[in-house]
Amino acid sequence: MNDEALLRYSRQIMLESIDIVGQERLLASRALVVGAGGLGSPVALYLAAAGVGHLTLADADAVELSNLQRQIAHGMADLGRNKADSAREAALALNPGCEIAVLDEHLDGAAMEAAVAAADLVLDCTDRFSSRYAINAACRRAGVPLVSGAAIRFSGQLAVFDPRDTECPCYACLYPPDGSGDEALSCAESGVVAPLVGLIGSFQALEAIKLLSGAGTPHRGLSTFDGLSGQWRHFRVPRDPACPVCAAS
Template structure:
């Protein structure tokens, strides 16, 4: 690292658990963020600030006035711009040393598989089950760790699914495809502005821990937040040996198209 990097990341380097070697791992790492809305905004900004050397952010939506109450990567001047491009520009302003690539479209199956395979960690900041399942399938196929988050109204959740570990569940183990209740989205149900910031920041922390090989990730655990009384709960999530996505005894599933609408 050069002198400017030593100064920029000095507060990380002071941490015995992270230090220079851990910061080097972050600088050399590549993170894929699917979604640049409420969750993706703090994820992209914190990964950039922390020095993750390459960040790819995907989103096909455009910034709307209703987004600005919570999607902190965008400002009023960004209304009408693509969210991935707006978030990438914000990240570059925070840390011009990092390479931030915007993918300003909804990623289809082959595109998603390529992007996941090229990354060291994947952060799912989307807002719908179809995208979450598509991202999960791609992560299992490529054996990439996935940091998943969701937030609506006053409730949020975060989990890590690490396909590199034999005992780790995947997203499908927790939420079987087709078995979920009706989706609750911010546009219909509302969302407490700081909630997406809290959940997105936890996702960023988990991604950084995975990249720097630091601490104990949330693999096999679902972290739940009720922001009304600021209570946290942790639920153990076992791997489903009969899971149609991650079971080692079944043939790989066919990956379908994915659309992101964070």
């Protein structure tokens, strides 16, 4: 790191659990952020600001007026623009030293496998069960840690799934595939209060920074937040021996 980088990241470097070694790990890390909307906005901004050296932002959607209530990486000038491209510009405005690639497509199949395999960590910032299952399966196959977040109405949740830990469950252990539709739990159908996605997205970014830098202990189990009461709850999640995704491994 040069003098400018040492100054930029000084507040993290002074933390004993990160220090220069942890900051250098962040600078060398590659994170894939799938979804550049409500959750992906704070994730992308905080990871870039914190010095994660290589980000890939994936999103096929365009910015709409209804997004601006909560998707803080985008502004009025970005209406009609691809979300990943817009979020990239916002993140680079915070930290031009961060390398940020854009995938303006819906990741699936070979594209999903390649993007996940190229990352040190994946953050699921999507709002569809079908996307979450696909991301989870790709992460299990590639052995890449997954930080999963969700937010709807006044309720949010976070879980970390690390295939490198033999006792860690996967997303399908927590929510076994049952063929239920995606639309029932979308923000477009159910609504979401604006700061909730910032809170959960920031939690995701924190866990990513811990995993990539080696600081602290990775989150275990499932944490849920009730915005109406202001209460957090934590649940232990065992690995499902009959899970269709991770049981074989």
